[in-house]
Amino acid sequence: MSKKLILVTNDDGITAPGIRALVHEMQLLGEVIVVAPDSPQSGQGHAITLTEPIRLKKVKVFKGVEAYECTGTPVDCVKLAKHVILKGRKIDLCVSGINHGSNASINIIYSGTMSAAMEASIDGIDSIGFSLLDFSFKADFNAAAHYARRISQEVLKNGLKECKLLNVNIPAVSLKKIKGIKVCKQADGNWIENFQEGEDPRGQKYYWLAGEFLDKEYAEETDLHALQNNYISVVPSDHDLTRHEAISHLNHFENL
Amino acid sequence: MSKKLILVTNDDGITAPGIRALVHEMQLLGEVIVVAPDSPQSGQGHAITLTEPIRLKKVKVFKGVEAYECTGTPVDCVKLAKHVILKGRKIDLCVSGINHGSNASINIIYSGTMSAAMEASIDGIDSIGFSLLDFSFKADFNAAAHYARRISQEVLKNGLKECKLLNVNIPAVSLKKIKGIKVCKQADGNWIENFQEGEDPRGQKYYWLAGEFLDKEYAEETDLHALQNNYISVVPSDHDLTRHEAISHLNHFENL
Numbered sequence: 001m002s003k004k005l006i007l008v009t010n011d012d013g014i015t016a017p018g019i020r021a022l023v024h025e026m027q028l029l030g031e032v033i034v035v036a037p038d039s040p041q042s043g044q045g046h047a048i049t050l051t052e053p054i055r056l057k058k059v060k061v062f063k064g065v066e067a068y069e070c071t072g073t074p075v076d077c078v079k080l081a082k083h084v085i086l087k088g089r090k091i092d093l094c095v096s097g098i099n100h101g102s103n104a105s106i107n108i109i110y111s112g113t114m115s116a117a118m119e120a121s122i123d124g125i126d127s128i129g130f131s132l133l134d135f136s137f138k139a140d141f142n143a144a145a146h147y148a149r150r151i152s153q154e155v156l157k158n159g160l161k162e163c164k165l166l167n168v169n170i171p172a173v174s175l176k177k178i179k180g181i182k183v184c185k186q187a188d189g190n191w192i193e194n195f196q197e198g199e200d201p202r203g204q205k206y207y208w209l210a211g212e213f214l215d216k217e218y219a220e221e222t223d224l225h226a227l228q229n230n231y232i233s234v235v236p237s238d239h240d241l242t243r244h245e246a247i248s249h250l251n252h253f254e255n256l
Numbered sequence: 257m258s259k260k261l262i263l264v265t266n267d268d269g270i271t272a273p274g275i276r277a278l279v280h281e282m283q284l285l286g287e288v289i290v291v292a293p294d295s296p297q298s299g300q301g302h303a304i305t306l307t308e309p310i311r312l313k314k315v316k317v318f319k320g321v322e323a324y325e326c327t328g329t330p331v332d333c334v335k336l337a338k339h340v341i342l343k344g345r346k347i348d349l350c351v352s353g354i355n356h357g358s359n360a361s362i363n364i365i366y367s368g369t370m371s372a373a374m375e376a377s378i379d380g381i382d383s384i385g386f387s388l389l390d391f392s393f394k395a396d397f398n399a400a401a402h403y404a405r406r407i408s409q410e411v412l413k414n415g416l417k418e419c420k421l422l423n424v425n426i427p428a429v430s431l432k433k434i435k436g437i438k439v440c441k442q443a444d445g446n447w448i449e450n451f452q453e454g455e456d457p458r459g460q461k462y463y464w465l466a467g468e469f470l471d472k473e474y475a476e477e478t479d480l481h482a483l484q485n486n487y488i489s490v491v492p493s494d495h496d497l498t499r500h501e502a503i504s505h506l507n508h509f510e511n512l
Binding site for chain 2: 040042043044045046047048049050051052053054055056073075076079080083084106108109110115118122147150151154161162163165166167180181182183184185186188193194195197198200204205206207208209234235236237238239240241242243244245246247249250251252253254256
């Protein structure tokens, strides 16, 4: 049997410790190709590069692994991997991360990590985004890496059927303290935002986004509740943004 | 009774004809504030600017309307409007567009227009993205503007209850040829993509995203079917990306 083909990407850039940990685990499961941004791309959401060209460069970053850095967004990386680098070769799994910081709750919509995984899933590729709840570059990726491998192994073995995209978040605790995995829904969490205002060296005013996540008690079936209780959260997701149950309540619009 | 407060934004930039048409209609419905990008931001999805400061400049672009151009993304514009310009004033409606080009089907996930509207809806603001199926800057916005006003008027009057976000697309035909409005779901449409490869003036290779939307027959309840038949499509949406019906099928992950 031929080896499974695993595409690895992220949004923190190809030199981030999180992707290094993920590549290491994926090498145990199949043939690994890495296409990742050449610089940090956090908060890029599902952005694609339309108005300018993208550069792609083969790099030696991971021992024994074919790897490319790309000047584009995380979603650009996946598109280039599919159309230019792998040119129609079947990708068995796309994994993105391990992200430095949470992509649970509302964070999924801003996340380059999750958008890259979603981009692969649009073509029917089983795709998983992994995120560790620790922004530090010195974060301990042991537990996250361990579960990234187990979850990826299960997906490679049995496939994803009902949806092609999983959002996996891992609490920032040691492997021993993790209580297990919960399959759950996205919590309706909030950021309390503000803008830092300042003046640049030329006397021009600027604004810089700041803020913190509102930490409250979350309902039991949500990702934030699982994470608060030291469980890994697994949320099934995809690219259909229709609020299906609202359709029948909006029929009066058809009379406008 | 005080006038309703309407926030207008877009992703084609503050000088695009589409936003001009939308501002004109919204002035008939309430007090209008415009915060829009200073340059085209198509394909920016839900990107936010984290690694650099954003500039904001009050501009006279629309007669009698307070307007600001912003160096950030469409989502940045909405955040700045909420936190810096309107500082907690209640926004009754956020409209985004009128976009030059379709945001039906899969296009919603790449769309700065829809992401800006979604960003407002997260805070419970009734929000609508409007898009005309014509990329041209010379497009005829008459029909789109007419229906943007009618739909906005309905939302200002009765509010959105089951969801706070509508994705409205308008076929590129004259007002007379539009058959009406259909409330529908997002079609599972496809782009057939490729990358144009080239060499820049310094001999360096580049890639530039190209492609075309696959036009096929779409199921009756979808936005693409409505648009193909000269109906305006209205798709209810929001920021919950959970595939709820898949949760119970993934329980075996809890045993890993």
